[in-house]
Amino acid sequence: MRRFLTLLGRELGGAFHQPLAYVVLFFFLLITGFNFHAGVALLNKSAGSTTMVEAFFNTVYFWFPFVLVFPLITMRVFAEEVKLGTIETLMTAPVRDGQVVFAKYFGAWIFYLILWVPSLLYFYVFQVTTSLSAAGAVGSYLGAYSMLLLIGLLYTAIGCLASVVTDNQIVAAVIALAGILALFFLGLLTLFLPGAGPFVRELTYYFSPIQHMMDFSRGIFDTRPVVFYLSSTVLVLFAVFQVFKYRRWKS
Amino acid sequence: MIKVEQLTKCYGPVKAVDAISFEVSKGEIVGFLGPNGAGKSTTMKMLAGFLPPTSGRAEVAGRDVFRESLRAREHIGYLPENVPLYPDMRVQEYLRYRAALKGVPGRRMNERVGDVLDLCGLGDVAKKIIGRLSKGYRQRVGLADAMVHEPDLLILDEPTIGLDPNQIRLVRDLIRNLKRHHTILLSTHILPEVEMLCSRVIIIDKGRIEALDSPQNLRARLGETGHIFLDARVPDPKAAAAGLRRLTGVDSVSIRSDGAWTIFTIHASPGADPREALYGHAVAEKWPVRELSRSAVSLEQVFAEVTHSEEV
Secondary structure (H helix, E strand, O other): OHHHHHHHHHHHHHHHOOHHHHHHHHHHHHHHHHHHHHHHHHHHHOOOOOOHHHHHHOOHHHHHHHHHHHHHHHOHHHHHHHHHOHHHHHHOOOOOHHHHHHHHHHHHHHHHHHHHOOHHHHHHHHHHHHOOOOOOOHHHHHHHHHHHHHHHHHHHHHHHHHHHHOOOHHHHHHHHHHHHHHHHHHOOHHHHOOOOOHHHHHHHHHHOHHHHHHHHOOOOOOHHHHHHHHHHHHHHHHHHHHHHHHHHHHO | OEEEEEEEEEEOOEEEEEEEEEEEOOOOEEEEEOOOOOOHHHHHHHHOOOOOOOEEEEEEOOEEOOOOHHHHHHOEEEEOOOOOOOOOOEHHHHHHHHHHHOOOOHHHHHHHHHHHHHHOOOHHHOOOEHHHOOHHHHHHHHHHHHHOOOOOEEEEEOOOOOOOHHHHHHHHHHHHHHOOOOEEEEEEOOHHHHHHHOOEEEEEEOOEEEEEEOHHHHHHHOOOOOEEEEEEOOOOHHHHHHHHHOOOOEEEEEEEEEOOEEEEEEEEOOOOOOHHHHHHHHHHOOOOEEEEEEOOOOHHHHHHHHHOOOOO
């Protein structure tokens, strides 16, 4: 456990020691800030029952930076270590492959969570200035943020898989983006197939982060997406672990 | 400390290391010598537990480096060839990280990191960012990392490559001082380094062990084929050479002139030492002599001999 925490500390330290971290943080804040602004504008126009939390997590300005940020966070995770050659000193220290993979994965995931911390401030500011509730109920917050964690788990794993198959960070980022976008748009299948029957609609619900977020940010808790994200994360992480081992043994 | 049996590594059809076997006992400094691409680094990577062998086995401190890799790695300090380091970390921070990773307990952390900082002369750069350090300092950071957990065995892949002569001397002194507590396996292609540091030499070429012995024995193996130089002022070099050839123990003589002086290169017969006879001859002929010397067989010649290369 101590070795895992040491590795995790190094991952987070490494992430914040590079300028990319601050560029990502800056632009992420900028876009989510704009998203907040757009959400407020939307609420001003419509007289519906939409809450601030719903408006924030269900716009195109939310999803756009959301899918872009994972490749940027995960591209360095394994690729940089191989490129620097430090994989050799790392793996000749008495650490298990699993410890390294998990530390790298959770390091990237925690960095992603840190990106979302400032967003809590938006809702606080909203409540203070408008003296209105930003969400219908606490469940709205819990739902929206647990969905952020869950989708984050899977997409971070996909990013790590992309980083472990190549030594080149740019290639890793492109593969990660392609994979995440493919999965993301699979959930929008009904948009491209307007004539699809109820079966296709039912099926795509399993994949659609947009649908999931819509439900969860209203405070509707559904176990299907939870199971989907957790199980597919385990699957992808298993692949990361296998590729990591394979590449090491093969080199 | 190290036991290697029939260790083989293939990269596709290429045999990088071909069924090598050797043993190293505790407290030895063993030099791994060979031309580029001979399989030195590959062997060291396998011993350090980074590369799996195609076949064969290796043991470090009684632990199989592949089956009990984690246990074996605890006993090994490994410095890879190009000294990979995290450029974003500070020297002390890096060494603390590495020490924690290698299982140095928290209460001994300051002591161990302080010790290796002192030992490697890194005290004044402890707070500097590794990416800004010179090559010599980076090399020493790598060395400090290799020994921060007090391993029984140090595997150093070309520890002095790319350093200036002063730094090389510092690193050599450091390695010599480490002999007391560690067994050391180092690779190099600098021959004098091996003669200075190592108690035994493994010469490896094309993945095979060509020679394995102490530097003294390796030199002795080439026999007394050293040359003798006689530098004298003689009236007629050709006649003088003919005179020298008649002496017992002299095989052949070649001459080279240096102004008024003539340098005779004399090949002695195997086992013979004609230096005294040469001196007597020069005195009898009343030649003024500037130099009478014998060249020792260097490891360089041994190396050239066993690796069948033309020139080293």
